[in-house]
Amino acid sequence: MKIFTNNRIRVIPEPVKLTTKLSRKIELMLKITKSIRVFTFFIAISFVATAAFAEPKEMLVSKKWGAYRYDNDGKRVCFISSVPTKSEGKYDRNNRGDVRVFVSHGPGKAERDVVQVIAGYRYKPQSDVSMTIDGKNFKLFTIEDRAYAESEEDDRRIITLMKRGSRMTVVGISSRGTKTTDTYSLSGFTKTKAVIDKTCK
Numbered sequence: 001m002k003i004f005t006n007n008r009i010r011v012i013p014e015p016v017k018l019t020t021k022l023s024r025k026i027e028l029m030l031k032i033t034k035s036i037r038v039f040t041f042f043i044a045i046s047f048v049a050t051a052a053f054a055e056p057k058e059m060l061v062s063k064k065w066g067a068y069r070y071d072n073d074g075k076r077v078c079f080i081s082s083v084p085t086k087s088e089g090k091y092d093r094n095n096r097g098d099v100r101v102f103v104s105h106g107p108g109k110a111e112r113d114v115v116q117v118i119a120g121y122r123y124k125p126q127s128d129v130s131m132t133i134d135g136k137n138f139k140l141f142t143i144e145d146r147a148y149a150e151s152e153e154d155d156r157r158i159i160t161l162m163k164r165g166s167r168m169t170v171v172g173i174s175s176r177g178t179k180t181t182d183t184y185s186l187s188g189f190t191k192t193k194a195v196i197d198k199t200c201k
Helices: 020-035 152-164 189-199
Strands: 002-005 008-011 057-062 065-072 075-082 086-088 100-105 114-118 128-133 136-143 146-149 167-173 179-185
Touching: 057 189, 065 189, 075 189, 100 189, 114 152, 128 152, 136 152, 146 152, 152 189
Parallel strands: none
Antiparallel strands: 002 008, 057 065, 065 075, 075 100, 086 179, 100 114, 114 146, 128 136, 128 167, 136 146, 167 179
């Protein structure tokens, strides 16, 4: 999918797709693992909106991050993902959907090292998301319930900082004007990223 932003064209994957079954698995795992160090979850990324889901294969779970892969029409897709360790904002938790951050490798060069945030709600139209990694801030543009870095260069800068950092915060505003702040641990990011780099070259 091509997006025109900041006077440039970005190629980004089709939106992440969550089946009800997979979403329930994720929530169950989160409830189970709140009191232990390691969590795991299953999620599917679809690069074609109409494509059938292929159950992703878990390659590694390291602390707060998981590495997964699946094959779609003979093309391999790899991704790592995590969920917030803390979410803040004046909203009903029961009304918010899945909240995730991804780094994915699609089948094309332009779809490699794509950072994607899923908010669990629709962002305010034309609003920006603020991503901060150990004091370094980035602005992400929004499409419905997702946010992306403005350029491939920003993706690379974000990933470099995620490897070195310990904590990341994502601040967004919903279509209702509600501000949310989600905090992610970066513990385990480097190990899981190395796995998808090797698997999806």
